[in-house]
Structures are given as C-alpha cells and as structure tokens.
Amino acid sequence: MTQPMRLAKYLGHAGICSRRQASRLIDEGKVSVNGQPANHIDHVTKADHILVEGKKVTGPAPKVLYAYNKPVGIDCKLKANAPDSLIHHLPSGERVYPIGRLDKDSRGLLLLTNDGELCQRLIHPDHHVEKEYWVEVERPLDDTFCQTMASGVPIDGQLTLPCEVSLLTSTRFKIVLKQGLNRQIRKMAKFCGYRVIDLYRVRIAGFELDSSELGEDQYHAITQSKLKLD
Known part of the structure; x- marks a missing residue:
C-alpha cells in the first residue's frame, strides 16, 4: 500500500501546483478530500x-519543465477571468505553473513546471x-550606487542580503540575487534614489535566456540538467 x-x-x-500554492488553495477552501473540505494536516494516498x-x-x-520569455504586461497570477493572466499563455494540454514570479511590469526568463519538488528547491x-x-x-x-546596492539596503522592514551588482552602461546595471522579496529590485533602486524603467531577468541558476532563440511570449521544453543545480 502507498x-x-x-x-x-x-x-x-501530482503536478497540480507548488506546495506553497497548495497551502493557499487549502486555505481558500478550494481543495476537498473524500467529499470534505481539506485540512493542512490531511495525509492522503492515490486511493x-x-x-x-x-x-x-x-x-x-x-514531470515537465519549460523556459518562457515573459513580455511586459502579463500577470503571473493564474486567473482564468483575467485577460492579462499568464494562464492564457501556458503550454496547452498540460497543467504547469510558474516557479516564482516576475511582476507585471518586468520581462524575461520564467520557468514553468508541474514538478513541485523542483519548484521547492528553486524558490526556498x-x-x-x-x-x-x-x-x-x-x-x-x-x-x-553599485556598492550601496551590493551591501544590502532596507526595504519592507528588513535588510536585503549582500548581492552582486555591476554597471552595464551609465543607466543600466546587472544584479544577481539569491533571495526573492516582493518587487525587491525596484524597491532597492528606489531607496538609492532611482526609478526602474526596465527590468529583464536573464538567468535562473545555470540556465540563461537566449532571446535570439526564444522570442517574447514563446516557450520551449528544457531538461532539469540545464539548470546546473548542485
């Protein structure tokens, strides 16, 4: 017996969602077990x-994994009744969800999967x-600017972790984060007196987005080995 x-x-x-999203669905009363509202302490099997x-x-x-090049204007919340929701841009015929999010005004690499364990590994x-x-x-x-950002700045009542920051041009910089606070980069830049006008994610773990191969609003399947996780 399982x-x-x-x-x-x-x-x-089961590929329904991440554990965090599952907990949210349970809280919202959207999950039932054997005809009864689900509880966080429920233990289940295939039976x-x-x-x-x-x-x-x-x-x-x-288990499937996709790389998606998200354009500005798409909301990562999966709401079927919202015309700008990511749910309308997912691969057809498969139930996948984003690993983490990019805010609506940001663009670039988003990973889509039905692998809850991989999602947990990447976002925890x-x-x-x-x-x-x-x-x-x-x-x-x-x-x-770079030194201040890299050292950590206070946002939302906490100090951001040290990170890698370097200039690309006089108005552009590269930043590598190992945490994911809500609108973190925008808030960090604002603390330093700057307003972000374009935010483009180019890499997650060891996988880099190549926009010449994957145009905006396009996706393709990748293997987990492409992430180069330890």
Whole structure:
C-alpha cells in the first residue's frame, strides 16, 4: 500500500501546483478530500478522492519543465477571468505553473513546471539559487550606487542580503540575487534614489535566456540538467 503523504506535498508531486500554492488553495477552501473540505494536516494516498477547484486529482503526472520569455504586461497570477493572466499563455494540454514570479511590469526568463519538488528547491530561501537581472533606470547612475546596492539596503522592514551588482552602461546595471522579496529590485533602486524603467531577468541558476532563440511570449521544453543545480 502507498504510504500516506501530507496533502500539500501530494499535490506538488501530482503536478497540480507548488506546495506553497497548495497551502493557499487549502486555505481558500478550494481543495476537498473524500467529499470534505481539506485540512493542512490531511495525509492522503492515490486511493483518496481529491478535488482541486472541482477537478479530480489523478496522481503524479510526468514531470515537465519549460523556459518562457515573459513580455511586459502579463500577470503571473493564474486567473482564468483575467485577460492579462499568464494562464492564457501556458503550454496547452498540460497543467504547469510558474516557479516564482516576475511582476507585471518586468520581462524575461520564467520557468514553468508541474514538478513541485523542483519548484521547492528553486524558490526556498535556504537554497540560495541565483537569479540574474539586467536593469535600466531613468537617469545616469552615480559612483556609489553599485556598492550601496551590493551591501544590502532596507526595504519592507528588513535588510536585503549582500548581492552582486555591476554597471552595464551609465543607466543600466546587472544584479544577481539569491533571495526573492516582493518587487525587491525596484524597491532597492528606489531607496538609492532611482526609478526602474526596465527590468529583464536573464538567468535562473545555470540556465540563461537566449532571446535570439526564444522570442517574447514563446516557450520551449528544457531538461532539469540545464539548470546546473548542485
């Protein structure tokens, strides 16, 4: 007999969503187990009748991973009734979700998967996965900008972790983060007196976006080995 598994983890293994997203769906009352509203402490197996937003969970699906070049204007929240939602741009016939997010005004590399374990590995702060961005601001950067940003600045009541920052042009810089706070780069730049006008993510872990091969609003399947995780 299959060993029971905590519900959120089971949904991640089944390719429904990440564990974090599963917990949110449980909180919102959108998950049921054997006809009853789900609870975070529920442990389940394939023998249980599990519904997520009215759809039956049939068990683990083949794991897939896509690289997607997100344009500005697409919202990473998966809401079918929102015309600007990412849900309208996902691969057809497969239930995948984004690993982390890019805000609506940002563009570049987004990873899509149904692998809850991989998602957990990439977004959990303990794993310190690198994400590289090229950022443009509205006016020339001063000499102290990179040092200030790299050392860490206060946003939302906490100090950002030290990071790698270097100039690309007089108004553009590269930043490599190992954390993912809400609108972190925009808030860091604002603290230093600058307004971000373009934010482009070019790398997650060891996988780099090549815009010449993957145009805006396009995706292609990649293998997990492309991420070059330890």
